[in-house]
Amino acid sequence: MNSSVTRRTFLKGSAATAALAATGAGVCSLGAWQAEVAHAEGSYERKEGASLCNGCSSKCGLVATTLGGQLFTLRGSDVHPYAKGTICGRGHGVAQIAYSDERLTQPMRRAADGSFEAIDWDTAFSEIGAKVKDILAKNGPEALAIVQDPRPSGKEYSKRFINALGSANIYTHGAACNSSKEAGFAQTIGTGNFSVDFGNSKMVVFIGRSYGDGIRPSSVQSLAAAADKGTRIVIVDPRLNNSGIFATDWVSIKPGTDLAFLLGICNVLIEEDLYDHEFVEQNAVGFDEFAAQAKEYTPAWAEQQCGVPAATIEEIARALAKAAPAAAVEASWRAAFGCAHQNSFDTARAVTAVNALLGSWGAKGGALLTSSPKAGDIDKQKFPSAPKPEAKRVGDKEYPLAPSGMGSNLAVLQAALDGAMKGVFFYNSNAVQGYAQPKVWREGLEKTDLVVTIDVQMSETALASDYVLPECTYLERMELPEFIGGKKHYVAMRTQVLEPIHPETKPCDEIFAGLAEACGVGEYFPFTVEELAAAQLETVGVSLDELKEKGIVELPDPGFEYKTPKFKTPTEKFQFSSEAVGEAGLNPVIGWMPRLVEPKQGEFYLVGGKQGIHSHTMTQNVATMNAISREYGLERAWISAQDAADLGIADGDMIEIASSEHTGQVAARVTQRMRPGVVFLPTHYGGSSPYQSRAYEFGLNMTDFVPFHMEPGTGATMSQEVAVTVRKVEA
Numbered sequence: 001m002n003s004s005v006t007r008r009t010f011l012k013g014s015a016a017t018a019a020l021a022a023t024g025a026g027v028c029s030l031g032a033w034q035a036e037v038a039h040a041e042g043s044y045e046r047k048e049g050a051s052l053c054n055g056c057s058s059k060c061g062l063v064a065t066t067l068g069g070q071l072f073t074l075r076g077s078d079v080h081p082y083a084k085g086t087i088c089g090r091g092h093g094v095a096q097i098a099y100s101d102e103r104l105t106q107p108m109r110r111a112a113d114g115s116f117e118a119i120d121w122d123t124a125f126s127e128i129g130a131k132v133k134d135i136l137a138k139n140g141p142e143a144l145a146i147v148q149d150p151r152p153s154g155k156e157y158s159k160r161f162i163n164a165l166g167s168a169n170i171y172t173h174g175a176a177c178n179s180s181k182e183a184g185f186a187q188t189i190g191t192g193n194f195s196v197d198f199g200n201s202k203m204v205v206f207i208g209r210s211y212g213d214g215i216r217p218s219s220v221q222s223l224a225a226a227a228d229k230g231t232r233i234v235i236v237d238p239r240l241n242n243s244g245i246f247a248t249d250w251v252s253i254k255p256g257t258d259l260a261f262l263l264g265i266c267n268v269l270i271e272e273d274l275y276d277h278e279f280v281e282q283n284a285v286g287f288d289e290f291a292a293q294a295k296e297y298t299p300a301w302a303e304q305q306c307g308v309p310a311a312t313i314e315e316i317a318r319a320l321a322k323a324a325p326a327a328a329v330e331a332s333w334r335a336a337f338g339c340a341h342q343n344s345f346d347t348a349r350a351v352t353a354v355n356a357l358l359g360s361w362g363a364k365g366g367a368l369l370t371s372s373p374k375a376g377d378i379d380k381q382k383f384p385s386a387p388k389p390e391a392k393r394v395g396d397k398e399y400p401l402a403p404s405g406m407g408s409n410l411a412v413l414q415a416a417l418d419g420a421m422k423g424v425f426f427y428n429s430n431a432v433q434g435y436a437q438p439k440v441w442r443e444g445l446e447k448t449d450l451v452v453t454i455d456v457q458m459s460e461t462a463l464a465s466d467y468v469l470p471e472c473t474y475l476e477r478m479e480l481p482e483f484i485g486g487k488k489h490y491v492a493m494r495t496q497v498l499e500p501i502h503p504e505t506k507p508c509d510e511i512f513a514g515l516a517e518a519c520g521v522g523e524y525f526p527f528t529v530e531e532l533a534a535a536q537l538e539t540v541g542v543s544l545d546e547l548k549e550k551g552i553v554e555l556p557d558p559g560f561e562y563k564t565p566k567f568k569t570p571t572e573k574f575q576f577s578s579e580a581v582g583e584a585g586l587n588p589v590i591g592w593m594p595r596l597v598e599p600k601q602g603e604f605y606l607v608g609g610k611q612g613i614h615s616h617t618m619t620q621n622v623a624t625m626n627a628i629s630r631e632y633g634l635e636r637a638w639i640s641a642q643d644a645a646d647l648g649i650a651d652g653d654m655i656e657i658a659s660s661e662h663t664g665q666v667a668a669r670v671t672q673r674m675r676p677g678v679v680f681l682p683t684h685y686g687g688s689s690p691y692q693s694r695a696y697e698f699g700l701n702m703t704d705f706v707p708f709h710m711e712p713g714t715g716a717t718m719s720q721e722v723a724v725t726v727r728k729v730e731a
């Protein structure tokens with residue numbers, strides 16, 4: 001991993017050298033450097049630049065201050081609707097990757113013995129180009145795919161690149177995040193997400209969503225404000241999560257059975273005639289079938305399935321009805337039904353059904369559908385787009401309910417295992433560690449002819465690739481505009497805040513343009529990112545210069561109003577029943593389906609979740625974050641006090657967790673905040689790339705424990721369909 005120019009040699013000659021030398025410039029040098037520099041602030045040139053955080057999908061707006069060209073501090077954009085003046089802890093941590101001693105600094109090629117050697121860009125491009133052409137000639141464009149976590153530029157460039165090669169195989173990380181949820185919502189309300197009107201709501205129910213753990217600054221602020229106003233906040237979770245301080249109720253539930261809880265609520269609302277007749281009659285289809293089916297889902301039945309007392313279900317249903325329409329079940333994000341269980345899709349549909357019965361769609365204090373802006377058409381001559389690929393995206397036939405903007409990235413894995421997928425690109429994605437069973441990913445990727453990963457670190461996915469291409473970090477590049485919807489509309493962007501720290505890294509627009517050229521389709525990239533950004537912005541009446549300076553600009557007011565929305569479903573109504581779901585081989589009417597894997601006597605459910613200071617798999621090697629995790633034992637597995645007593649486990653003891661796929665050891669956190677019978681693993685640990693030395697083999701990676709399987713209809717990863725055993729490790 002040595003590059004010709006290390007961080008140390010680069011810094012030599014920069015204004016920061018003296019301060020760095022004074023601190024000893026350890027791996028955590030940024031904070032110490034800041035302290036030193038603060039003394040001598042006046043002697044450095046101070047600049048501010050706008051960007052969007054790369055810590056997670058929220059991409060919060062921020063302003064970065066540099067001193068003498070070195071990153072000094074970050075603050076959240078006051079205008080950006082997700083940041084509202086703040087970036088979260090991991091936003092600060094992620095920025096430090098720029099200065100990491102374990103960054104990727106040069107293109108790498110994997111040798112037959114698995115080791116990596118540094119190569120130059122020309123060699124990397126020409127060898128990848130030759131292999132792509134070979135795959136195109138032998139297997140056709142359907143054998144090529146790209147998997148990514150969409151970044152503002154990535155969205156455009158990777159699509160152009162893969163389409164130019166004749167393939168429609170573009171996938172996001174969605175199948176391991178929120179694709180089942182978006183798929184379910186699409187069928188009932190015609191769009192993948194909604195928001196709760198927190199400021200005006202009287203009661204909100206969270207189904208396995210924790211604003212206090214899975215952070216977005218604006219969400220945390222809205223929750224805190226709602227709690228202050230006395231909003232009733234119900235957390236449904238097998239764990240009393242860190243939103244607990246804002247909550248009025250903790251409903252402890254069996255993982256993967258939230259569908260029964262929601263159907264139980266629907267049953268009470270219908271049977272006790274507490275539902276909004278006007279909404280149902282005028283704005284919904286399929287209610288009669290749904291109501292007939294829901295007769296079975298009595299609170300007593302629901303209690304049997306989900307372990308929540310019937311009386312609790314009844315009380316919550318009645319309280320929601322009383323607060324309606326200023327009440328809602330919140331949309332959630334990943335945990336319970338984003339991609340976790342066999343029944344995630346219907347759980348998502350059931351969430352929206354409760355809101356429909358409450359008449360809360362579009363109501364003040366209820367569940368809101370807002371619109372999103374986008375760039376208009378741009379000059380086709382100057383920015384020629386590739387012809388629409390002939391073949392459909394791989395997986396769309398088998399998993400027709402997967403959201404069109406996401407697809408199921410596991411279909412790529414399946415096709416690789418079957419020998420049909422021959423070349424896979426990963427962009428800003430650690431699929432091997434995070435999207436499904438890592439062993440199976442490695443096996444699948446071994447069967448291909450070409451794997452290329454574009455990353456900033458030697459991730460587990462990079463480690464399983466033939467070529468690794470180093471991108472510069474988000475602070476070192478400008479990207480295309482990012483459009484943001486909601487009650488108000490905005491456009492924001494990343495500007496280049498730092499000069500390149502490692503000269504052999506490149507921004508993604510240059511990487512994709514270089515790949516395209518080498519693969520013989522360079523004609524679709526005859527423009528610079530500046531030109532494309534300016535053209536896109538022109539369509540919404542914003543100049544590139546203005547956006548570069550401000551980082552975010554508000555667009556014309558979309559005129560949001562409280563009123564029943566026109567749902568973008570085929571019937572233009574709320575759909576308790578959908579033809580498309582029937583065609584996909586599932587029950588067209590929202591109804592019960594059990595979880596797939598039921599723990600046997602003596603086994604446990606395994607659930608996962610976020611921690612405030614980490615993002616997915618990406619931050620575990622950041623020196624400061626890793627140090628905090630080690631100091632506070634954040635990698636520990638949570639187990640209930642009752643189970644711990646039964647198994648003779650004391651707080652801090654090492655335990656062994658085993659599933660059909662994997663066995664691993666970690667310390668136990670014994671707590672009253674866990675439902676008995678359930679073990680919780682934080683999802684940010686268990687790194688298996690030795691190039692990331694701080695994260696390597698620290699804690700456990702939940703994905704290792706879960707068998708490879710795909711949710712019917714959506715092709716999501718079913719990240720929690722697993723049972724485990726737990727025992728104390730004798731010293």
Ligand SMILES: Nc1nc2c(c(=O)[nH]1)N[C@H]1C(S)=C(S)[C@@H](COP(=O)(O)OP(=O)(O)OC[C@H]3O[C@@H](n4cnc5c(=O)[nH]c(N)nc54)[C@H](O)[C@@H]3O)O[C@H]1N2
Nearest residue numbers: 208209210214215241255256334335336609610611615616
């Ligand atoms: N700190 C941090 N914040 C993040 C991210 C991050 O990586 N780190 N990533 C962002 C992204 S991309 C996402 S998708 C969101 C995720 O945000 P969330 O979906 O809120 O994330 P989780 O922490 O995975 O899960 C929340 C809770 O669900 C509970 N849970 C698990 N299984 C079940 C179940 O079957 N039923 C119920 N009712 N509860 C269950 C867990 O115990 C946990 O407390 O966070 C966003 N914000």
Ligand SMILES: Nc1nc2c(c(=O)[nH]1)N[C@H]1C(S)=C(S)[C@@H](COP(=O)(O)OP(=O)(O)OC[C@H]3O[C@@H](n4cnc5c(=O)[nH]c(N)nc54)[C@H](O)[C@@H]3O)O[C@H]1N2
Nearest residue numbers: 149177428429430434454455456459471474616617618683
């Ligand atoms: N083990 C585990 N698996 C998970 C999750 C988890 O918390 N833990 N979370 C789930 C959820 S909610 C989601 S949304 C997905 C997220 O899945 P991903 O979007 O794949 O997120 P990460 O796992 O953090 O991997 C991001 C990769 O991008 C790289 N990267 C960071 N910055 C840049 C950059 O500027 N350019 C490029 N090219 N690469 C960059 C990081 O080094 C890392 O390898 O994962 C899901 N799977």
Ligand code: SF4
Nearest residue numbers: 053055059060088091
């Ligand atoms: S929530 Fe935190 S990590 Fe995610 S984009 Fe915003 S500041 Fe960055």
Ligand SMILES: [Mo]
Nearest residue numbers: 176177178334
């Ligand atoms: Mo996610």
